[in-house]
Amino acid sequence: xxxxxxxxxxxxxxxxxxxxxxxxxxxxxxxxxxxxxxxxxxxxxxxxxxxxxxxxxxxxxxxxxxxxxxxxxxxxxxxxxxxxxxxxxxxxxxxxxxxxxxxxxxxxxxxxxxxxxxxxxxxxxxxxxxxxxxxxxxxx
Ligand SMILES: [Cu+2]
Numbered sequence: 001x002x003x004x005x006x007x008x009x010x011x012x013x014x015x016x017x018x019x020x021x022x023x024x025x026x027x028x029x030x031x032x033x034x035x036x037x038x039x040x041x042x043x044x045x046x047x048x049x050x051x052x053x054x055x056x057x058x059x060x061x062x063x064x065x066x067x068x069x070x071x072x073x074x075x076x077x078x079x080x081x082x083x084x085x086x087x088x089x090x091x092x093x094x095x096x097x098x099x100x101x102x103x104x105x106x107x108x109x110x111x112x113x114x115x116x117x118x119x120x121x122x123x124x125x126x127x128x129x130x131x132x133x134x135x136x137x138x139x140x
Pocket of ligand 1: 085086087123124125128133
């Protein structure tokens, strides 16, 4: 008959098997916590390259309209607070951000159109534009 040192053996096996996951979980919650804070309201307006946060969810952008200066280098924080992947496409200059996973946030830099005007923006994930995931980029 074999004696098992229950607790120890089990824990060691668990650590071996789930060590990576156990490490990943605190890191993820830390990231989520970091994303959770701040950046509540307000419009998305910058004169000459400041920072704008756009929250993405099903199926909208908040704020839907952002305002930038012609030709400015603009960095937007695309924060996905939804449960599907989303991205941000700007018509006219054909700029598309990388896809952002749910719960993640990325900084994405684009060069604003040199021509003043209002440009359509939308999410390129299939069906999202049709479901209302659209916005405007005001250049003035
Ligand atoms: Cu989308």
